Amino acid sequence: IHYALKExxxxxxxxxxxxxxxxxxxxxxxxxxxxxxxxxxxRNDAGVPVSSGIYICRFTAGKFTAVRKMALIR
Known part of the structure; x- marks a missing residue:
C-alpha cells in the first residue's frame, strides 16, 4: 500500500x-x-492469518480519508 503525505x-x-x-x-x-x-x-492484529476474501482499506491523513476494497487471495 503506497501513500504520500504533503505535510x-x-x-x-x-x-x-x-x-x-x-x-x-x-x-x-x-x-x-x-x-x-x-x-x-x-494477518490480523493478533498475528493470525485471515481468510481469503474482500477487505476494506481505510487511509486517513489529517482531514483526508480514502477507502478502497482489496482482495486477499491465499
Missing part, C-alpha cells in the same frame, strides 16, 4: 472485513511529508 500529520491505515470489524491497524502515527509503503501480510 506532517497523523496517518492511519486500517483494514476491515466486510462486516466492518477492524482486522488490522497497519499505520497509526504522526509522520512527516514524503512517500511511504506498507505491506499487509494477511
Amino acid at each position: 506532517r500529520t497523523r496517518a492511519t491505515i486500517v483494514i476491515y472485513n466486510l462486516l466492518g470489524q477492524r482486522v488490522r491497524t497497519l499505520v497509526n502515527a504522526v509522520e512527516g511529508p514524503g512517500y511511504r509503503e506498507v505491506i499487509w501480510d494477511g
Whole structure:
C-alpha cells in the first residue's frame, strides 16, 4: 500500500472485513511529508492469518480519508 503525505500529520491505515470489524491497524502515527509503503501480510492484529476474501482499506491523513476494497487471495 503506497501513500504520500504533503505535510506532517497523523496517518492511519486500517483494514476491515466486510462486516466492518477492524482486522488490522497497519499505520497509526504522526509522520512527516514524503512517500511511504506498507505491506499487509494477511494477518490480523493478533498475528493470525485471515481468510481469503474482500477487505476494506481505510487511509486517513489529517482531514483526508480514502477507502478502497482489496482482495486477499491465499
